[in-house]
Amino acid sequence: MNVSLIWWGLGIYFVISLFIAFLSRTGKQTNMGAYFLGDRKLGGFVSALSYSATTYSAFMLVGLAGLTYSGGVGALGFELIYLMGVSLIAFFGPRFWIVGKKYGYITPSQMIGNRYQSKAVAITIAISNCLFLIPYSAVQLAGVGYLLQGISNQQISFHTGVIIATVLAIIFAYIAGIRSVAWTDSLQSLFMIIGSTFVVLFLIHELGGFTVFVQKLETNHPELLTVPGNGFFSFLTFIGLTIPWFFFSISNPQVSQRLFMPASLKSMRHMLLGFMIFGFIYTFVSIFWGYSAFLLEPGLGNPDLATSVVLTSSAIPPVLGVIVMVGIIAAAVSTIDSILLTLSSMFAKDVYGNIKKESADRAQLKLGKIVIPIIAIMAYFFANLQLNLIAVLSVASSAGLIVVVPAIIGAFFWKKGTAIAVLASVIIPGIAVLIIELFQIKPFGLASGLWGLILSSLLFISVSLFTKAPKQKADEFIDYIQDNVYKKNLS
């Protein structure tokens, strides 16, 4: 693709996003709640689009299309079961929201630490989240590097691409904290969905219309319409992939922190339903993208190349190709900037705030702002190192974050859960997941995420039974939810 066209596309994207980021600045961001949670006043529409942009990274149009290319319709089932899992927000959302307001929580790890009355819990969860999410961000940055390198025929180097993505993520996070992230996210999600939908419509047209498209699949590649189909999606592989993602909306802090932010429960409802509709459409677009690549060019050695096959195909006018390239970069950047903010708020609140006694809110905010570029630069270096370990940690991220799920469910529904049980259920299964991923083993055929969930559930329950629960806090926390959310809004 023409390099000057690519630069023009990037330039226009940058200028519009920067404009939106500056527009988003309202009020003074002089405390943690304002900077990281938008004063808990986000409206439903922006919340929905921003939630979508944060959740859907470059994975969708690269990885999910690649999964479809390799295994067919199972990829659709995987992604839609994840989407059904977002229903967890209908149950956990109001609970996060109401205790967030009452106790002034800024981060999910702060909430869990306070609920179990343990600073060690807050610090441990914050650090383990960083351990898995920084490499995940690094892989997103590297994704942008590879995309620009591939699409420009090596004329834009991998490093240039990585630097561009890092700088964009820092700027969007820095200008106004969560406000600039939410607003630029909204714009980026529109880029993502409009651009990619157009491409799919073009491709289907190129392949002879929707009916012919489906007929081609049914006649020539029927195995791509069933599971296990060609064998790629065996049942165990399918659940190993799907279950960690099912819990994504409560296990991943960059999205669960969003549950503190809506202005009202009505705004949260708009966020939830808006996201589900966005996700439904975007999933279809990504799946058809993968199928089209297969029909256009079956037999690629590396299925992750499916995206560049589509983008460089003659069916796509170059301008549309550039729009989608910007869409994929936007998807990566909008995921990274949210992770940057969440991790820096965790570092400031849970690590610094708990280690240094009597640190004021203002000092935490100052530190949080210093940490944003530091985390971004760490991700940048990881992306450039291209170590195997980074890839392992990134792949392990959904499995590594799932170990917190029993502690989160327990916080809201089980008064007997204890701090020691949380520590055991986060640390031991977290290490187990890392070992399983590092040595690429599948004990009893089960993937790392399943082991993480099984081990952490067993440890959380059994250790709780033998240790002392913070009874007073548990009663106060859970009863407050019952009295204020449940009776008023969820009858």
Next chain:
Amino acid sequence: MKEKNWAILIGTIVLAAFIIPFTFLSSVEKWYGSMLFWPILTLIVIACNAILTKDWSNEE
């Protein structure tokens, strides 16, 4: 309907989403097999969420 019953209903749908494509639909090599089944279940779940959250209030 109580919150708990909604949880059971959605849980059952999710369970069906794991089991049925791998059993009854595993030999239906048509667009109206798994490719239609999963989206229908998802739309039902979205509708459940819409009903379940319809009374969430405007109160800040």
